[in-house]
Amino acid sequence: MKKSLVFVWLTLLLLCIGSLFWYNEWVYNLPTAIPDNYRPVAFGTKIDNRLVTQTNNNILFLHFFNPDCPCSRFNMRYFKSLVSNFEGRVNFAIVVLNNKKYSAQQIQHKYDLQIPVYFDSTIAANCGVYSTPQAAIIDKNGELYYRGNYNRTRYCSDKKTNYAEIALQALLSNRTPIQFSPLALKAYGCSLPNCTQLQNDE
Template sequence: MSTTSNTPHKPSAKELVIGLSVLLWLTLTLLGLWWFQQQTLRPFIAPEDDARLWQAQATEALFQTALQQLPADSSDVVLLHFWNPDCLCNQVSQRHFNGILEAFNDAELSVIAITSEHTSAAQIAEFNRLNGQRMTLLQIPAAQLPLSASPGLALFNRVNGEYRMGYFGAYGFGALCSVANDDFFPNIIRNLQRGPYGPFMNVAGDGCFCSWEP
């Protein structure tokens, strides 16, 4: 009659090394995520930012400098995308931005990237090389347009020959700049295409943002 041993299995040295390696990898990954969040999580509008950015009418007035520089053939709906090339948070909002570009063509939506006076000539040249067919880039000093954070956006539609603001704020909040519905911004743009809409201010919250001024 055969017997079965109840002696517990003792892990080999190789198994211990593999287990410790996996544990170390998980620990480093969690520490990396924590560090990333600590470095990038901030309010979309910080206490030191321009207080006018909390008020829709005042914010709309701040964008007049940018709106006066729009190409003559701009569509009735315009997206102003706040672009800081050195911001790590661009990656987490890129999904929302790409979804907007895929949903609307040039005739339906003009996309204008706004960058600060500190963006280098090399970065501007690279941007134009990659995006020149779809986007226009405006370099505007902070004294003329005191934005708070990047990434972010403003949406305008042309009403009686003048652009009126429909949306201003973040692509999303939290560490991943998420929104509950991926069709959130396309829906706003469709509403703007039908006529006046908003303005909708989405500025109260913390997320993955970089200060507009270094």
């Protein structure tokens, strides 16, 4: 009798865990709702990035990050690999989008990244970003080359859909223009500024 109860209890527990995992996967695979006041920013738009220090006239890669967003946290290891692989040819910066108080030193120390960290939400608005994690790539002329997702999966496990990396490599190789997949450009993840995920009605 006891063995049967334990078996039933374990089965129910596994079902609950599986259901929770499935629900989280389903929720974070929905497009992020477009804010009512959203202003689209077209590729090729000159970006006002006076608040972001751009040295050596390099390409600028902006990582839009919310420490409370699960998708952002899952994505950080992959972002760090991009910094490691392209540092020296590309300037990287993190733009933290969160209502809580963090310092640049906290972010740099926690994720072991010695790159600039900014907290200005107008940078996101200027690039047309309304969710995290998102990447924006600004070319040497200060124009928006790419704004979109890192990968089709939130764990960045599908190398064929490393959209931001593909865009970065294309820009470094002067392969322009490049046609981006709709999956690369439709925002997924957590809406700003709080860690929420609402389905787009479109």
